[in-house]
Amino acid sequence: MSDNCFATSDVLARQLADAVGGALQRRIEEKGRACLAVSGGRTPVAFLRELSSRDLPWSKILVTLVDERWVDEDHLASNAALVREYLLRDKARSAYFLPLKNRAATPAAGFMECENRLHEQITRLDVAVLGMGEDGHTASWFPNSSALDVSLDEAGSAWCCPVMDGAPEHNRMTLTWAMLSQCQRLFLHFEGATKWQVFQRAADTVQLHDWRSMPVRRLLDNNPVSLAVYRTE
Numbered sequence: 743m744s745d746n747c748f749a750t751s752d753v754l755a756r757q758l759a760d761a762v763g764g765a766l767q768r769r770i771e772e773k774g775r776a777c778l779a780v781s782g783g784r785t786p787v788a789f790l791r792e793l794s795s796r797d798l799p800w801s802k803i804l805v806t807l808v809d810e811r812w813v814d815e816d817h818l819a820s821n822a823a824l825v826r827e828y829l830l831r832d833k834a835r836s837a838y839f840l841p842l843k844n845r846a847a848t849p850a851a852g853f854m855e856c857e858n859r860l861h862e863q864i865t866r867l868d869v870a871v872l873g874m875g876e877d878g879h880t881a882s883w884f885p886n887s888s889a890l891d892v893s894l895d896e897a898g899s900a901w902c903c904p905v906m907d908g909a910p911e912h913n914r915m916t917l918t919w920a921m922l923s924q925c926q927r928l929f930l931h932f933e934g935a936t937k938w939q940v941f942q943r944a945a946d947t948v949q950l951h952d953w954r955s956m957p958v959r960r961l962l963d964n965n966p967v968s969l970a971v972y973r974t975e
């Protein structure tokens with residue numbers, strides 16, 4: 743794991759955009775296209791805006807979400823709306839966007855369609871940028887949610903999982919560890935001293951296997967993918 747700590751949010755956003763943009767560029771040079779998964783919430787706004795200004799062959803990039811709240815795109819909580827507003831603009835307007843939400847009434851009802859669309863359009867993710875909540879959740883892997891059995895199952899075949907309990911306010915669809923652990927580059931992006939303390943508590947080696955109480959631990963415990971933490975002080 744590498745820990746990349748910056749003094750301000752602006753510098754963090756630029757440095758993370760450099761790292762993610764570089765990784766996407768290299769993948770496109772190697773295989774002609776690249777797949778990126780980004781997170782929602784408040785933290786990614788400056789990073790997404792910064793990334794949208796980068797000179798990349800965006801028409802060769804598929805963008806999807808690490809997780810989504812099961813709300814329509816005109817809802818303030820929609821992660822798809824956030825990505826459309828802050829990333830799919832400027833130079834990145836020609837990127838192809840694959841949302842996780844569909845027209846089903848619940849994530850459980852929409853699971854099969856979402857799963858099929860992921861498999862149809864993605865062979866393997868290249869880069870994923872995850873966030874982290876103060877409760878130790880990442881993606882929509884919430885502490886003690888019953889969805890963790892499927893979401894964190896290393897041997898599982900599902901690439902997404904409906905989250906019908908444990909998440910605040912909205913039911914969700916999340917990518918699973920089975921999908922994210924095949925990604926080439928994983929970034930964990932958060933800001934501030936409180937989240938750093940949460941992360942340090944998660945990284946405590948004595949409790950590292952206890953994913954259920956702090957699911958972000960799944961990224962740290964025996965992770966086959968190199969993880970880069972990008973954060974502010």
Ligand SMILES: O=C1O[C@H](COP(=O)(O)O)[C@@H](O)[C@H](O)[C@H]1O
Nearest residue numbers: 781782783784785809873874875
């Ligand atoms: O609910 C969510 O929370 C986390 C962290 O969000 P933030 O607002 O504290 O930055 C985010 O990574 C996740 O994608 C989102 O759905």
